[in-house]
Amino acid sequence: MRIPKQPTVIIRHCPEYDIERIQTLFREGLATLGLKPTGRTLIKPNLVAAGPLFPHAHTRSEVAEGLIRALQELADDTLTEIGVGERCGITVPSRAAFAESGFDAMIERTGVKRYLFDEVPQVEIRYTHEGRLRDYVFTPEPVAKADFFINLPKFKAHPWTTVTFCLKNYIGIQDDRHRLIDHDHRLNDKIADLQYIVQPSFCAIDAIIGGEGRMLTPKPFPLGMIIMSDSQLALDAVCCSIVGLSARSVDHLRLAEDRGFGTTDLANIRIIGDVSLDEAKRRASGFQVGLIRIEKYFEGSRITAYAGPPPEPEHSDYCWGGCPGALQEAIEVLRLYDQTCDSKLPRMHIVFGAYRGPIPAQPGEKVIFIGDCAEWEGPINGELVQIRNVYRDGRQKDPYKASHDDVFAKMASVSMKVLWNEGTTHIRLRGCPVSVCEQVLAVVALSDVNNPYLDMEHAVPFQKNYLAWRANQAMQRLRGIPYQKPGTCSRGHAAPEVFAEDKHG
Numbered sequence: 003m004r005i006p007k008q009p010t011v012i013i014r015h016c017p018e019y020d021i022e023r024i025q026t027l028f029r030e031g032l033a034t035l036g037l038k039p040t041g042r043t044l045i046k047p048n049l050v051a052a053g054p055l056f057p058h059a060h061t062r063s064e065v066a067e068g069l070i071r072a073l074q075e076l077a078d079d080t081l082t083e084i085g086v087g088e089r090c091g092i093t094v095p096s097r098a099a100f101a102e103s104g105f106d107a108m109i110e111r112t113g114v115k116r117y118l119f120d121e122v123p124q125v126e127i128r129y130t131h132e133g134r135l136r137d138y139v140f141t142p143e144p145v146a147k148a149d150f151f152i153n154l155p156k157f158k159a160h161p162w163t164t165v166t167f168c169l170k171n172y173i174g175i176q177d178d179r180h181r182l183i184d185h186d187h188r189l190n191d192k193i194a195d196l197q198y199i200v201q202p203s204f205c206a207i208d209a210i211i212g213g214e215g216r217m218l219t220p221k222p223f224p225l226g227m228i229i230m231s232d233s234q235l236a237l238d239a240v241c242c243s244i245v246g247l248s249a250r251s252v253d254h255l256r257l258a259e260d261r262g263f264g265t266t267d268l269a270n271i272r273i274i275g276d277v278s279l280d281e282a283k284r285r286a287s288g289f290q291v292g293l294i295r296i297e298k299y300f301e302g303s304r305i306t307a308y309a310g311p312p313p314e315p316e317h318s319d320y321c322w323g324g325c326p327g328a329l330q331e332a333i334e335v336l337r338l339y340d341q342t343c344d345s346k347l348p349r350m351h352i353v354f355g356a357y358r359g360p361i362p363a364q365p366g367e368k369v370i371f372i373g374d375c376a377e378w379e380g381p382i383n384g385e386l387v388q389i390r391n392v393y394r395d396g397r398q399k400d401p402y403k404a405s406h407d408d409v410f411a412k413m414a415s416v417s418m419k420v421l422w423n424e425g426t427t428h429i430r431l432r433g434c435p436v437s438v439c440e441q442v443l444a445v446v447a448l449s450d451v452n453n454p455y456l457d458m459e460h461a462v463p464f465q466k467n468y469l470a471w472r473a474n475q476a477m478q479r480l481r482g483i484p485y486q487k488p489g490t491c492s493r494g495h496a497a498p499e500v501f502a503e504d505k506h507g
């Protein structure tokens with residue numbers, strides 16, 4: 003796995019989603035970097051959420067189409083396949099995200115292959131590097147077999163990791179069962195570990211319209227740029243600089259640099275293109291990144307949030323990768339589906355981590371303790387309440403035994419839990435993390451807010467794709483295709499070694 007020692011980042015002006023213009027930019031960018039697609043070429047966009055309510059959450063299909071057309075122009079006999087693969091946000095079938103983002107139509111037009119990462123075999127990759135969270139992880143087979151991997155994310159803010167550019171986009175190279183493992187206070191370490199699975203030969207970011215403030219429901223922020231590179235760490239560092247951040251203040255970028263995945267030092271990055279870095283910064287002036295603590299996020303709303311430290315408080319005093327950020331996204335999703343959401347919410351108190359302060363709940367106001375690490379003791383409306391920390395170190399979780407929680411099963415279990423606790427002062431939601439989906443369902447069950455999974459306009463396409471997804475998995479099992487294939491990675495059992503290449507020197 004070669005990491006260019008002196009990477010190049012190309013910033014190009016692209017005011018609109020004009021496929022021809024994008025194709026030209028990519029053709030020129032690949033030529034400047036001296037790159038040609040070869041073997042199994044796989045493009046990984048960010049399709050975390052799509053459809054009319056999530057127009058700015060995902061890489062636009064026009065950007066992927068321009069790239070594919072440029073790759074097809076440059077292709078020679080060594081190219082065997084161009085594919086596009088992704089696992090969208092959990093519980094929603096990826097086939098729904100491909101359809102609603104326009105990727106399906108684009109894939110048909112361009113004649114490339116579609117890989118739904120939640121419907122392909124998952125293969126084991128062994129880690130051997132120092133500081134790893136675990137010894138092996140799983141990734142979809144097309145990722146493990148890619149000869150020319152292209153990372154194609156969206157330029158967005160993120161509530162858990164400040165920003166989501168290239169490196170964070172790797173969360174989508176795991177299916178639901180494996181994605182949630184370590185998706186907690188060690189999320190940044192997990193993202194840094196995932197870099198060992200594959201490094202892209204080429205990466206580019208859709209910064210034509212950026213996504214500000216959040217990741218599932220970002221506000222549109224026109225930037226009019228496509229940015230490309232032969233090093234994703236360098237590309238992320240330049241994007242950080244554009245929004246006024248030091249790359250090393252973003253933990254997963256700092257970790258990746260310390261582990262040899264390239265440089266974040268702009269002095270060592272060749273920055274070229276028809277948009278200067280200063281002009282790019284001017285365009286991004288005022289762009290809001292994520293990383294807002296939950297207590298502050300809900301100030302002035304009917305939710306009062308309290309957050310104590312997660313396990314390993316010496317590591318972090320706040321769980322940036324888990325339950326608190328998931329609540330932010332859950333409420334924003336509910337606001338999208340129900341414009342009267344805030345007025346329908348009852349006053350509630352939501353507690354994360356080992357919180358030590360008071361909870362001044364009034365009679366009738368529910369207190370919700372979210373996550374296995376929630377811990378608290380004190381009176382709520384005259385009742386003495388004791389919540390114990392039931393967190394188990396995630397390193398004890400075996401990826402071979404990870405199971406998928408069906409959305410309808412989750413709906414039933416969360417509703418039952420809320421019903422069971424009707425009339426009580428408090429409720430406890432277990433899990434590490436408690437996902438966006440579960441928190442959406444819990445808030446729905448505790449209020450009159452509309453359930454997005456049963457939304458009349460979107461329920462039919464969702465259920466159609468859900469049934470197709472489930473049917474395909476059942477068919478694979480009937481055919482004897484194992485969903486998890488231990489040790490069958492085409493690259494062998496171990497993640498490739500990382501070493502720097504003095505490409506331009």
Ligand code: SF4
Pocket residue numbers: 185186187312313321323324325326354355372373374375376393433434435436
């Ligand atoms: S239970 Fe939630 S808040 Fe606690 S460590 Fe896990 S993800 Fe973080």
